[in-house]
Amino acid sequence: MLRFAQSSANHMDLSVLERQRAQLQRLYQQQQQSWHDQENDCFDLHSVVSNSNDSSRSKAVVPKPDHQQCNSSLPRKRKAEFDVEEDGKEKGVVAEEEKSEITMKTERENSSNTCSKVSEVQKPDYIHVRARRGQATDSHSLAERARREKISKKMKCLQDLVPGCYKVTGKAGMLDEIINYVQSLQKQVEFLSMKLAAINPRLDFSIDNFFAKEIPAYIASLPAAQFEAANSTCLQYSPMQPGPSNCSVDIAMDRSQMLPPRPGTSSLPIPEAFLDSSCISQLQQLSGWESDWPSSLFNAGFH
Amino acid sequence: MKTANCKNPHTNPTSIKTRFALRFLRAINNLNNNNNSTTPPLNSHSAAADKRKRCRAIRAAAYASMASAVGPNKAWSRAVLRKIRNRMKETIKKSTRAGTATVRESNPRNELSFGQENELRELVPGGEAMDFCRLLNETGHYIQCLRAQVQVMRKILHYSST
Numbered sequence: 001m002l003r004f005a006q007s008s009a010n011h012m013d014l015s016v017l018e019r020q021r022a023q024l025q026r027l028y029q030q031q032q033q034s035w036h037d038q039e040n041d042c043f044d045l046h047s048v049v050s051n052s053n054d055s056s057r058s059k060a061v062v063p064k065p066d067h068q069q070c071n072s073s074l075p076r077k078r079k080a081e082f083d084v085e086e087d088g089k090e091k092g093v094v095a096e097e098e099k100s101e102i103t104m105k106t107e108r109e110n111s112s113n114t115c116s117k118v119s120e121v122q123k124p125d126y127i128h129v130r131a132r133r134g135q136a137t138d139s140h141s142l143a144e145r146a147r148r149e150k151i152s153k154k155m156k157c158l159q160d161l162v163p164g165c166y167k168v169t170g171k172a173g174m175l176d177e178i179i180n181y182v183q184s185l186q187k188q189v190e191f192l193s194m195k196l197a198a199i200n201p202r203l204d205f206s207i208d209n210f211f212a213k214e215i216p217a218y219i220a221s222l223p224a225a226q227f228e229a230a231n232s233t234c235l236q237y238s239p240m241q242p243g244p245s246n247c248s249v250d251i252a253m254d255r256s257q258m259l260p261p262r263p264g265t266s267s268l269p270i271p272e273a274f275l276d277s278s279c280i281s282q283l284q285q286l287s288g289w290e291s292d293w294p295s296s297l298f299n300a301g302f303h
Numbered sequence: 304m305k306t307a308n309c310k311n312p313h314t315n316p317t318s319i320k321t322r323f324a325l326r327f328l329r330a331i332n333n334l335n336n337n338n339n340s341t342t343p344p345l346n347s348h349s350a351a352a353d354k355r356k357r358c359r360a361i362r363a364a365a366y367a368s369m370a371s372a373v374g375p376n377k378a379w380s381r382a383v384l385r386k387i388r389n390r391m392k393e394t395i396k397k398s399t400r401a402g403t404a405t406v407r408e409s410n411p412r413n414e415l416s417f418g419q420e421n422e423l424r425e426l427v428p429g430g431e432a433m434d435f436c437r438l439l440n441e442t443g444h445y446i447q448c449l450r451a452q453v454q455v456m457r458k459i460l461h462y463s464s465t
Contacts, residue, residue, distance in 0.1 A: 178423065185446065189452060189456065192365075192460060197360075
């Protein structure tokens with residue numbers, strides 16, 4: 001670096017940009033020579049870098065066979081730095097070049113000194129990001145850009161969830177909508193629980209009645225193809241012995257809206273029609289967890 | 304678990320609704336049984352207080368049932384269950400327990416205003432200890448579950464009042 005200082009002192013009249021460019025070119029040529037000699041050495045700039053692991057470092061060093069137009073041993077970071085310099089932008093990339101796990105694929109025009117394309121590294125644990133023309137290619141901004149894209153993708157998903165969010169475009173506006181929606185949902189829960197608290201002391205809650213009333217609604221919502229099957233089979237339930245259930249079974253015969261049992265050959269229990277005919281195994285799992293659920297369901301006044 | 308032709312029960316909204324409904328109704332029944340065993344309120348003042356307590360209990364039961372129906376797969380459900388467990392331990396031990404330290408990851412490069420993000424973190428349970436990206440994920444799932452919760456509670460209210 002001392003040499004650079006000396007040479008830069010000689011070119012005091014040059015502009016800053018030209019000086020930087022000269023430095024970079026010198027550096028590049030120097031490193032090119034050193035690369036020929038020692039393949040696995042870390043050059044000066046890399047010494048500034050904090051390398052996370054040695055293996056990844058050596059990956060960057062290994063020459064790629066696809067490099068036809070340029071020196072095969074040129075690392076991508078170096079190229080990025082050079083390309084940035086080619087753009088004529090003054091960025092502070094000379095000294096700081098941090099080792100990142102992001103491989104960059106930059107597209108630049110052909111020039112005598114630089115290559116146009118860098119082939120992508122086929123490493124499974126790398127995030128492949130394309131740096132667009134005219135944008136910064138250092139690892140920080142690339143990571144930042146990847147993060148921003150991830151966030152905007154998630155915001156789009158949230159936009160579908162929250163009703164009325166499609167009008168808002170900005171991130172801040174959408175966040176406001178999301179916050180309002182969550183708050184309104186929580187307030188609804190509170191309001192409903194207040195109402196439930198008000199009515200509940202009067203009647204003893206029965207789970208079976210709830211599910212019983214739910215079944216006609218669910219059956220109606222099933223597609224027509226399944227409806228026939230559900231109709232013919234769902235009402236034949238195997239009599240289960242009343243197991244110990246910790247829910248109070250309120251056998252309200254007058255309020256029972258269960259369809260009368262019909263003789264059927266299938267043994268599909270009611271909950272299957274209740275849930276979905278495609279979720280049979282799910283139900284089996286569920287009845288494995290909650291052993292008293294089938295019994296409580298079948299207990300509802302069907303005697 | 305045979306999931307060949309079934310949706311994942313943790314993400315299938317129908318199954319979550321069912322599991323939530325089951326747990327919630329059971330919890331309400333437990334509450335009712337416990338309340339029936341105690342003596343009825345003597346004056347209106349304590350009745351109002353009882354009603355408020357009951358409302359809070361039902362609301363807590365709703366969130367607890369939803370969190371347990373979702374399972375430990377999501378960070379927000381884990382946070383809710385953890386809070387409930389801590390609260391239960393507090394009432395059992397009757398000792399003051401220091402609040403659980405939550406690590407707030409700082410995002411210095413976040414271009415959104417901190418006010419909104421913090422608000423969202425406060426709303427979603429367990430939101431303090433996540434980065435923004437994960438917070439958005441959890442918010443999406445939380446919104447879905449809240450919606451299902453509201454629908455089921457409305458149905459329960461409807462059926463019990465008719």
